[in-house]
Amino acid sequence: MKRGLLKHLLVSVLAVGLSCKPKPKEKEVGEEAVQRPNIVVIYMDDLGYGDIGAYGATELKTPNIDKLAEGGIRFTSGYATSATCTPSRYALLTGQYPWRRKEARILPGTAPLIIDTDQPTLPKLLKKNGYHTGIVGKWHLGLGDGHVDWNKEIAPGPNQLGFDYSYILAATQDRVPTVYIDNGKVDNLDPNDPIEVSYKKNFEGEPTGKDNPELTTMKWHHGHNQSIVNGIPRIGYMKGGKAARWKDVDMADHFLEKAKAYVNEHKGEPFFLYYALQQPHVPRTPHPRFVGASGLGPRGDVIVEADWVIGEFLKELDKNGLMENTLIIFSSDNGPVLNDGYYDEAVEKLGSHTPTGGLRGGKYSLFEAGTRVPFIVYWKGKVEPQVSDAMVCQLDLYASLAAMFDTDATDVPDSENILPALLGESDTGRENLIVEATGRTALRQGDWALIPPYKGAAINTQVNIELGNAEEYQLYNIKEDWGQQENLAETYPEKLQELIEVYEKLRGK
Numbered sequence: 001m002k003r004g005l006l007k008h009l010l011v012s013v014l015a016v017g018l019s020c021k022p023k024p025k026e027k028e029v030g031e032e033a034v035q036r037p038n039i040v041v042i043y044m045d046d047l048g049y050g051d052i053g054a055y056g057a058t059e060l061k062t063p064n065i066d067k068l069a070e071g072g073i074r075f076t077s078g079y080a081t082s083a084t085c086t087p088s089r090y091a092l093l094t095g096q097y098p099w100r101r102k103e104a105r106i107l108p109g110t111a112p113l114i115i116d117t118d119q120p121t122l123p124k125l126l127k128k129n130g131y132h133t134g135i136v137g138k139w140h141l142g143l144g145d146g147h148v149d150w151n152k153e154i155a156p157g158p159n160q161l162g163f164d165y166s167y168i169l170a171a172t173q174d175r176v177p178t179v180y181i182d183n184g185k186v187d188n189l190d191p192n193d194p195i196e197v198s199y200k201k202n203f204e205g206e207p208t209g210k211d212n213p214e215l216t217t218m219k220w221h222h223g224h225n226q227s228i229v230n231g232i233p234r235i236g237y238m239k240g241g242k243a244a245r246w247k248d249v250d251m252a253d254h255f256l257e258k259a260k261a262y263v264n265e266h267k268g269e270p271f272f273l274y275y276a277l278q279q280p281h282v283p284r285t286p287h288p289r290f291v292g293a294s295g296l297g298p299r300g301d302v303i304v305e306a307d308w309v310i311g312e313f314l315k316e317l318d319k320n321g322l323m324e325n326t327l328i329i330f331s332s333d334n335g336p337v338l339n340d341g342y343y344d345e346a347v348e349k350l351g352s353h354t355p356t357g358g359l360r361g362g363k364y365s366l367f368e369a370g371t372r373v374p375f376i377v378y379w380k381g382k383v384e385p386q387v388s389d390a391m392v393c394q395l396d397l398y399a400s401l402a403a404m405f406d407t408d409a410t411d412v413p414d415s416e417n418i419l420p421a422l423l424g425e426s427d428t429g430r431e432n433l434i435v436e437a438t439g440r441t442a443l444r445q446g447d448w449a450l451i452p453p454y455k456g457a458a459i460n461t462q463v464n465i466e467l468g469n470a471e472e473y474q475l476y477n478i479k480e481d482w483g484q485q486e487n488l489a490e491t492y493p494e495k496l497q498e499l500i501e502v503y504e505k506l507r508g509k
């Protein structure tokens with residue numbers, strides 16, 4: 001508390017001091033000219049545009065996230081680069097478009113690390129600028145060099161990419177290995193019960209969701225029928241490591257404890273925490289105290305749980321006097337999905353809740369709901385509460401934060417400096433953006449969305465989501481047509497041509 005206050009006072013005194021001086025001809029240099037607030041990125045998994053109160057949800061209550069939105073900037077055109085997890089996280093951490101890297105697709109739990117250790121990353125940038133850097137939560141960017149022994153040090157991973165501290169789950173909650181990894185080592189591993197992981201074949205004698213449905217407490221709908229952990233059938237096979245296996249219902253509390261501990265340990269220095277929550281990705285496993293909390297089934301319950309977790313985390317910042325000195329960015333890695341492979345009543349109990357907020361598509365889709373997500377910037381006493389329509393993307397955090405430290409980001413050209421928009425000082429964000437969904441790309445520019453023709457099914461019937469595939473170009477005015485119902489490609493041939501040219505230039509075609 002004291003330290004935070006002191007810091008704040010010091011900054012205020014300095015600011016007053018500076019403003020009394022005659023206008024400096026040259027930029028102030030040295031320690032105090034550059035601001036170094038703590039930076040926290042709270043990143044949700046599969047949370048849709050309409051899944052929180054501040055973005056229009058009425059059936060689902062998210063008071064803590066809403067407080068961030070009401071006291072900060074609520075962006076209406078905030079984007080993940082992609083409609084799935086790995087590529088969005090790749091872009092967030094590297095500032096590079098994920099379609100430049102063919103490995104940036106949904107990864108199995110055994111995939112090697114897809115970020116080069118000599119590549120620029122957000123944590124490296126912050127480290128260079130005096131920050132301690134940590135990640136707590138979901139990783140899903142691969143680990144190791146392709147030959148990981150889960151019983152030894154697992155590297156390279158986050159700690160080789162600029163994170164001083166990492167406490168992660170390797171891939172997704174529905175993929176093996178179902179263990180936490182603490183700075184490159186499986187947490188709580190009993191050396192007498194080694195872990196083996198395979199995405200190719202089962203280990204002899206190990207039950208699977210496919211062959212042993214009687215051992216499952218959650219039923220699989222598609223995929224998710226391999227190794228069973230805690231009664232939940234997963235993607236991939238795993239053997240051993242019994243003591244290290246996570247308890248799904250405790251995951252939210254467990255990550256919260258780690259995030260709080262991180263803040264407490266590093267409150268005396270500028271810190272960057274990438275807090276990547278696992279909700280509401282499948283399997284949706286609310287702690288018993290949240291079961292039934294939303295009335296919308298487990299998907300709603302884990303969103304309520306995540307909101308509670310965020311509230312507790314904010315309390316911890318507040319308790320330590322850090323609110324005025326912490327820049328918080330809240331967003332999601334991709335849009336919503338209801339049935340993503342388990343029977344968990346997400347569809348049946350949805351009622352009138354609209355996870356997409358009326359946008360078309362969802363997770364996996366090139367339509368807006370795939371990538372347009374809640375995006376909130378909160379910095380108490382610093383950022384004016386407002387709603388901003390500026391187009392902002394997670395890809396831009398790298399160049400924007402670099403600008404905050406007067407650091408050059410020319411090594412990361414895809415990332416744009418939109419710091420004034422992110423701090424609410426300008427309503428101009430990016431001019432355009434290439435969005436990506438399962439390897440396909442599309443263009444957002446101004447009020448327009450352009451989707452090039454793609455072969456393939458119009459709808460993924462397993463998840464019941466429109467993917468955006470069509471034989472012809474699709475052009476939508478998303479300002480006037482929020483739900484992308486009217487293809488204007490034939491009505492505005494010149495606009496169509498203009499956007500095709502922009503798209504092809506950006507894609508290097």
Ligand code: NG6
Binds near residue numbers: 046174224334
């Ligand atoms: C899909 C899984 C889905 C989810 C997704 C990754 C099947 C049939 N579906 O392959 O359940 O795990 O991958 O989601 O296995 S993401 O948010 O991490 O991108």
Ligand code: CA
Binds near residue numbers: 045281333
């Ligand atoms: Ca996701």
